[in-house]
Amino acid sequence: EADIYQTPRYLVIGTGKKITLECSQTMGHDKMYWYQQDPGMELHLIHYSYGVNSTEKGDLSSESTVSRIRTEHFPLTLESARPSHTSQYLCASSEFTQETQYFGPGTRLLVL
Amino acid sequence: AQKITQTQPGMFVQEKEAVTLDCTYDTSDQSYGLFWYKQPSSGEMIFLIYQGSYDEQNATEGRYSLNFQKARKSANLVISASQLGDSAMYFCAMREGQRDDKIIFGKGTRLHILP
Numbered sequence: 411e412a413d414i415y416q417t418p419r420y421l422v423i424g425t426g427k428k429i430t431l432e433c434s435q436t437m438g439h440d441k442m443y444w445y446q447q448d449p450g451m452e453l454h455l456i457h458y459s460y461g462v463n464s465t466e467k468g469d470l471s472s473e474s475t476v477s478r479i480r481t482e483h484f485p486l487t488l489e490s491a492r493p494s495h496t497s498q499y500l501c502a503s504s505e506f507t508q509e510t511q512y513f514g515p516g517t518r519l520l521v522l
Numbered sequence: 523a524q525k526i527t528q529t530q531p532g533m534f535v536q537e538k539e540a541v542t543l544d545c546t547y548d549t550s551d552q553s554y555g556l557f558w559y560k561q562p563s564s565g566e567m568i569f570l571i572y573q574g575s576y577d578e579q580n581a582t583e584g585r586y587s588l589n590f591q592k593a594r595k596s597a598n599l600v601i602s603a604s605q606l607g608d609s610a611m612y613f614c615a616m617r618e619g620q621r622d623d624k625i626i627f628g629k630g631t632r633l634h635i636l637p
Contacts, residue, residue, distance in 0.1 A: 452613065452627040453567075469624065498565060509555045509574070509617060511625060513567035 413437060416501050416514035423491055424522050431486045431517045433501030440506040442484040446470060447498045447516075459484055460506075491521045525549065526614050526628035534634045535604055542589070543599040543631050545614030551575075555617040556597040557625065558588065562610045570612075573597060609635045 414435040423429055435442065440461045445453040445468075455468030459478040473495070474488050484503075488495055498518050502511040527546045535541045547556065558570040573581045573588045581588040589598040601608055614628040 450611070450630070450632075452629045454627075455624055458624065469626075500565075500567060502567070510557065510569055510572055512569060513559075516565040516567075518565065 414501060414503055414512055414514040416499075416517050418517060419515060420518050420520075422520045422522065425490075425492055427491050429488050429491055429519070431499050431501075431519070433484045433486070433514055434482050435484075435503040435512075435514075436482060437503065437505075437512075438481060439503035439512075440481065441504045441511075442478065443502040443504075443511060444468070444474075444476060444484070444486050445500040445502065446472065447500060449498070453500060457486065491519075493521045495519060496521050524628075525618070525626045526616055528614055528628040528631050530631045531629075532632045532634065534636055536636050537606060538603055541601045541604050541608075541633065543601075543612050543614075543633065545597045545599065545628060547595050547597060547614075547616050549595075549616065549618050551618050556588070556590070557615040557617070558586070558597075558599045559613045559615060559627075560608075560610045561613060561630070567613070571599070604635050606635050606637060609633060 417432045442459045444457040446456050447453045454470035456472040457476040459465050465476050498516050500516045501514040504511045554575045556573045560568045571581050571583045571586045573590045585602045587600045611630045613630045615625045617625050
């Protein structure tokens, strides 16, 4: 099982602010993912990474960006937050040869 | 067309009864994987069980089992002896083929266990 952490757990912020959602895992997993989930709805993949310096866009278009400078760290950044970005953001990771993704606790973002 | 269909938006089940959560999937790939995740009100996604398309036996993990019917493209989750703590959203998900390992999620079923 992966130990995967996300901070902050909750964030309320005004329109136009720059925000970074942190995601870290301590299991040395190569693959990491960001999902966006509106309340009571399914998850949508917005970014993923197969390893250091690898980032790809997911199936759902997002104005956010990601970076993967270290294996254990996969932060997501919104340059200018808008109310439409209000959602829950879930980070996940998996071993390169394994199917199962393990999720962090999520960040609930509210943009006013 | 939806890749993962969960037809039960919500279910109410008496404590200690068994419950089956339905999931059907759509893929033309021969190799794929099926997952079930639990999401309590706190928001985290908890991995429950995995079934590979070539696995002949139904997957089991404790009180969870996956009723895999390949010809019907069905991957129902069965929870035996339900507990109050089982109340949560349950998501069925699929990884298609071997091109990449992106997972597609269904819309979920909200399960309520009644005391």
